[in-house]
Amino acid sequence: MAYELHYWTGIQGRGEFVRLAFEAAGAKYTDIAHTEGGMQRMQRKMADPKLARPPFACPFLVDGKRVIGQAALILHYIGPKLDLAGASKADRLWTHQVQLTIADFATEAHDVHHPVASSLYYEDQKPEALRRALEFRTKRMPKFMQWFETILERNKKPHLVGGKLSYADLSLFQMVAWMRYGFPKASAKVLKKAPLVRALHDGVAQHKRIALYLASDRRTPFNEDDLFRKYPELDG
Amino acid sequence: MAYELHYWTGIQGRGEFVRLAFEAAGAKYTDIAHTEGGMQRMQRKMADPKLARPPFACPFLVDGKRVIGQAALILHYIGPKLDLAGASKADRLWTHQVQLTIADFATEAHDVHHPVASSLYYEDQKPEALRRALEFRTKRMPKFMQWFETILERNKKPHLVGGKLSYADLSLFQMVAWMRYGFPKASAKVLKKAPLVRALHDGVAQHKRIALYLASDRRTPFNEDDLFRKYPELDG
Numbered sequence: 242m243a244y245e246l247h248y249w250t251g252i253q254g255r256g257e258f259v260r261l262a263f264e265a266a267g268a269k270y271t272d273i274a275h276t277e278g279g280m281q282r283m284q285r286k287m288a289d290p291k292l293a294r295p296p297f298a299c300p301f302l303v304d305g306k307r308v309i310g311q312a313a314l315i316l317h318y319i320g321p322k323l324d325l326a327g328a329s330k331a332d333r334l335w336t337h338q339v340q341l342t343i344a345d346f347a348t349e350a351h352d353v354h355h356p357v358a359s360s361l362y363y364e365d366q367k368p369e370a371l372r373r374a375l376e377f378r379t380k381r382m383p384k385f386m387q388w389f390e391t392i393l394e395r396n397k398k399p400h401l402v403g404g405k406l407s408y409a410d411l412s413l414f415q416m417v418a419w420m421r422y423g424f425p426k427a428s429a430k431v432l433k434k435a436p437l438v439r440a441l442h443d444g445v446a447q448h449k450r451i452a453l454y455l456a457s458d459r460r461t462p463f464n465e466d467d468l469f470r471k472y473p474e475l476d477g
Numbered sequence: 478m479a480y481e482l483h484y485w486t487g488i489q490g491r492g493e494f495v496r497l498a499f500e501a502a503g504a505k506y507t508d509i510a511h512t513e514g515g516m517q518r519m520q521r522k523m524a525d526p527k528l529a530r531p532p533f534a535c536p537f538l539v540d541g542k543r544v545i546g547q548a549a550l551i552l553h554y555i556g557p558k559l560d561l562a563g564a565s566k567a568d569r570l571w572t573h574q575v576q577l578t579i580a581d582f583a584t585e586a587h588d589v590h591h592p593v594a595s596s597l598y599y600e601d602q603k604p605e606a607l608r609r610a611l612e613f614r615t616k617r618m619p620k621f622m623q624w625f626e627t628i629l630e631r632n633k634k635p636h637l638v639g640g641k642l643s644y645a646d647l648s649l650f651q652m653v654a655w656m657r658y659g660f661p662k663a664s665a666k667v668l669k670k671a672p673l674v675r676a677l678h679d680g681v682a683q684h685k686r687i688a689l690y691l692a693s694d695r696r697t698p699f700n701e702d703d704l705f706r707k708y709p710e711l712d713g
Contacts, residue, residue, distance in 0.1 A: 311577040341547040358612035376594035
C-alpha cells in the first residue's frame, strides 16, 4: 500500500519537507491534501477514537496500520527506506538532528508573523510581529544559516550528511527558497555569507525529480496562508 | 566512560528532560553544569573547530566520541539503553513522537514570556507576553493536556507508552510540575479535566529514584532565568 501524507490543503507548511523527500526518491505516495474530500479524511482520521496513538497535529503519515506524526519523525522513519538518510546509524541520527534544528527554525519563522497567537490574524498582531521580525532577521536567521554553513564546510561535500543527498538537504533547500520569498532583502544579506548553503540550494533545485516537482502543479505556490509568508514590512 | 550532559548552569530548562531520565534509571552521568568550569567546558566543546558535527545549541550529550544535540534526540538515543523507551521499534518511535510534542509545548511555554526576542528581557516584552499568555492559558495548555489525557486513556495504563515508565512519562511529569509552578491558577483549571495526567505526575513523583533526586541539591529549583518561569500577571 502506498504511503499517505495527511496535511492541510493549499499550503506547503511542514508537509512540504515530507513531500520533497517522496518526490526526490520517486516514491509512491498519496498526498491527501490533493484528493477530493482530503481535509475531511484527515480530520476524521485524527479524531478516530479507535486510533490508539493519534498524532497531536498534522502532518502525519499513514503507512498501513501505522500512523506517525511530527514531520521530522516522519522523515526519520521514511528516510532510510527512501535512501535519503545516510547508511550508518550515526549518519541517520545526525540527519535527524539536523532536521530537528530545521524544524526549530521553521517554528521561529512561523512565529515571526504570529508572535501572539496562531488563532489570531496577522493583522491583529502586527506591532508584535514587527518587533519579532527585527530579532529574526538580524540574529536568528544569521545564527541558523551560519550553523548550516559550518557543518557543510566541515563535511567537505555539497551535502549536509556524508557524500549524497539526504532529506536534510531537501529541507534546507526549502528553507532557503522560503527565506528568499518571505525575506528577499534580509536573506540576500545573510546568504551572502553562506556560499555553501547557496550552492546546496542550487544543487537541490537542479535535481532531476525535484526540478520536475517544482515545475508541476503538485508544488503549491508560496502564499500568505502558509507557515512561511511574505509581508514586506517584516523584511525591514 | 560515563555520559556527559552539557547544559547551562542554574536552570532546569531542556536539560532537565535528560537529567530525569538518567536519574530514574540510576545511570552514571556527569552533569557538566554542576562541575567547576563547566560552562567554559561546554562552550569550548561547542566551538571546537575539530568537531565534525557540532550541535546548534545545548543541551548536548557527549558519549565517548559521539556528540548529540536536541533534547528529544538525546532521549531517543539513550532511552533504549536506560530501558526507558519501550521494547519494540514501534514503541520507541511513539515514545519519541510524544517527546517531540512535549518539546513543542516547552517551546511555546518559553515563548509566553519571550514572544518577541530571547535576547531581550521579559520586562522589555511584557505587553506582548500578556497577550500571548492569554492564548497559552486558554487554548494551547488545554489542547496539549487533553491530548496527553486522550493517549493515556487509550493506553489503559498509568503510562504514556505501554505498561511501564518511559522518558516521555518523566518529561510529562516535568511539564505538569512546571505548569503548577508557573501558572498555578490556569493549570489547576486545565488539570481538573486531566485526571490521568495528574495521576501520572503523582506516580512519577513517588518513583524511588526520582523522589530522591527531587529532594537532592542536584535538582535546580524553578527560577525566573529558566525556560519555565512564574510571572503572576501571566496567570490571568
